[in-house]
Amino acid sequence: MKRVAWITDSTTASFTTEGDNFVIPIEVIIDGVSYKDCEDGVRERVYNALNEGKTVTTSQPNIGEMVELFSKCKEEYEEGFAVAISGKVSGTYQNMKLAADMAGFPLTVLDSETTSYPMDELIRKAKSLYNDGMTLQDIHKTLVDEKRRPFHVFPKSLKGLYASGRVKGVQFLLGSLLSVNLIL
Structure with a gap:
C-alpha cells in the first residue's frame, strides 16, 4: 500500500494534523488584521469580533505555503488526497491543484462543494475507503457521487x-x- 498524505484546509471542523494528516490554514481577517486560522485563539477572536459587530472576512490559503507543504509531502509520501472547501466560495480547490503541480506532487483533489463538518466526513470516508483497498482515483469518483446527497x-x-x-x-x-x- 502506498503512503498517502491526507490534506484539507482549516475550514474543516475537527480534522487533526496527527500522523499523515495535514491542514492548510486559511487566512482570517478581523478589521484588516490577518491571522492564520490554525493559530491559538483565532477562532475565539472571530466569535468575539462577530459579537462586537467587527468585520470578519477570510482569504484562501497562501499558495506559496501550499507549494512548500506539497514539496515536503513529496519527500515522504508517494501521493496525496485532499478535500477542499467548495470551489464556489473559494479558490482553494484550484490553488491546491496548481500548488501540487508546481511541487511535482501527485495529488488527487476533491471539491467538497461544502465546508466544515461535511468535509471532515469526506476525508474520513476517503481514508476508510483507502484502508479497504480502493485507489485514490476510485475514492474520488465514489465521493463525487456520495457528496451529491443533500446536507443542510x-x-x-x-x-x-x-x-x-x-x-x-x-x-x-x-x-x-x-x-x-x-x-x-
Missing part, C-alpha cells in the same frame, strides 16, 4: 454570512426581519 446547514445567525458577502443584503434583511433561518 442551519446557521444561527446571518451576520457572519452577510459580512463575508455569502448572503446578499435583501436575504439578510428579510431573514432578520422575519426571523427566518436559511437552509444552506
Whole structure:
C-alpha cells in the first residue's frame, strides 16, 4: 500500500494534523488584521469580533505555503488526497491543484462543494475507503457521487454570512426581519 498524505484546509471542523494528516490554514481577517486560522485563539477572536459587530472576512490559503507543504509531502509520501472547501466560495480547490503541480506532487483533489463538518466526513470516508483497498482515483469518483446527497446547514445567525458577502443584503434583511433561518 502506498503512503498517502491526507490534506484539507482549516475550514474543516475537527480534522487533526496527527500522523499523515495535514491542514492548510486559511487566512482570517478581523478589521484588516490577518491571522492564520490554525493559530491559538483565532477562532475565539472571530466569535468575539462577530459579537462586537467587527468585520470578519477570510482569504484562501497562501499558495506559496501550499507549494512548500506539497514539496515536503513529496519527500515522504508517494501521493496525496485532499478535500477542499467548495470551489464556489473559494479558490482553494484550484490553488491546491496548481500548488501540487508546481511541487511535482501527485495529488488527487476533491471539491467538497461544502465546508466544515461535511468535509471532515469526506476525508474520513476517503481514508476508510483507502484502508479497504480502493485507489485514490476510485475514492474520488465514489465521493463525487456520495457528496451529491443533500446536507443542510442551519446557521444561527446571518451576520457572519452577510459580512463575508455569502448572503446578499435583501436575504439578510428579510431573514432578520422575519426571523427566518436559511437552509444552506
